[in-house]
Amino acid sequence: MSSRVQRQTVTITEPVVYEDDGGEMKTATKKITKRIYTWNEIPEWQKDNEHIIDGYVRETNSFLKCVHSLFYLHNESVNVYSHLIPALCFFSVLFLNKYCVKSFETTSLVDYLFIDLFFLGAFTCLILSSTFHCFKSHSLKVATFGNKLDYLGIVVLIVTSMISILYYGFYDSSVMFYFFSFVTLSFGTACGVVSLKDHFRSREWRPYRAGLFVAFGLSAILPILSGMFAYGIEEAFHRIQIKWIILEGVFYILGAFLYGIRFPEKGSPGKYDIWGHSHQVFHILVVVAALCHLKGLMVSYELVHKGLSSATKA
Numbered sequence: 001m002s003s004r005v006q007r008q009t010v011t012i013t014e015p016v017v018y019e020d021d022g023g024e025m026k027t028a029t030k031k032i033t034k035r036i037y038t039w040n041e042i043p044e045w046q047k048d049n050e051h052i053i054d055g056y057v058r059e060t061n062s063f064l065k066c067v068h069s070l071f072y073l074h075n076e077s078v079n080v081y082s083h084l085i086p087a088l089c090f091f092s093v094l095f096l097n098k099y100c101v102k103s104f105e106t107t108s109l110v111d112y113l114f115i116d117l118f119f120l121g122a123f124t125c126l127i128l129s130s131t132f133h134c135f136k137s138h139s140l141k142v143a144t145f146g147n148k149l150d151y152l153g154i155v156v157l158i159v160t161s162m163i164s165i166l167y168y169g170f171y172d173s174s175v176m177f178y179f180f181s182f183v184t185l186s187f188g189t190a191c192g193v194v195s196l197k198d199h200f201r202s203r204e205w206r207p208y209r210a211g212l213f214v215a216f217g218l219s220a221i222l223p224i225l226s227g228m229f230a231y232g233i234e235e236a237f238h239r240i241q242i243k244w245i246i247l248e249g250v251f252y253i254l255g256a257f258l259y260g261i262r263f264p265e266k267g268s269p270g271k272y273d274i275w276g277h278s279h280q281v282f283h284i285l286v287v288v289a290a291l292c293h294l295k296g297l298m299v300s301y302e303l304v305h306k307g308l309s310s311a312t313k314a
């Protein structure tokens with residue numbers, strides 16, 4: 001048990017059985033103050049990362065109690081809010097993009113559709129993730145279901161990110177756009193199906209899970225190489241905004257890698273229970289990567305409409 005973790009307390013009402021003066025057994029309710037729990041106090045199904053020792057919300061079997069956990073600090077709080085807040089921001093932009101996105105003479109509804117596709121994908125991923133982290137303490141059944149949706153959200157984010165930038169990268173080549181969109185969708189569907197299988201979410205699969213998603217992300221290299229072949233390296237860098245895509249990839253891979261090796265908590269179990277463990281770092285890097293993609297997408301969109309990339313709609 002770590003003394004470095006500041007204990008949080010919750011007040012709950014529990015039934016208590018007592019013997020009255022006549023020797024009769026009676027039941028009453030009593031308000032008791034209960035702290036959040038340690039690794040040794042949680043049920044076996046909740047045990048996932050043995051390097052996180054304290055700060056657990058023990059199985060609640062109540063959606064209300066899970067919602068209540070939003071209002072006190074525990075070892076999932078950062079995981080919930082690090083995706084809930086950006087999710088709400090991305091959702092707001094869906095309604096504000098006419099004001100946020102630079103408008104050109106040639107900007108059409110289709111542009112907003114492809115930009116919104118990315119915002120919608122980012123929102124879906126982040127809201128599914130924060131919902132999962134909020135309700136994962138409910139029960140094994142709810143946690144299992146939520147975890148599947150969490151992975152599905154990552155697939156949705158990768159697919160929508162790639163299709164949105166492919167649209168601008170191959171603005172004047174419908175064949176390339178449709179072909180790589182088809183490859184991305186097929187890959188995404190396969191990853192989605194694998195994510196929904198129970199077998200895939202076991203602890204033993206942790207490194208493979210991370211690896212599969214990295215491989216899916218790396219499939220972005222195919223259209224980039226094709227773009228270089230078709231337009232030349234300089235033009236491809238310009239059109240697809242490869243520097244931002246590479247940076248995005250670096251953040252995703254770094255996040256998945258740290259999550260896979262459980263850095264930093266593996267070196268100092270108990271020290272990062274509430275603040276700074278690998279899953280939180282992974283969450284933050286996912287948001288940073290999505291912002292890199294957004295930057296690349298916006299520049300790519302502006303280049304097409306400014307005509308700087310010499311792209312003209314076929």
Ligand SMILES: [Zn+2]
Pocket residue numbers: 079129133150279283
């Ligand atoms: Zn997560």
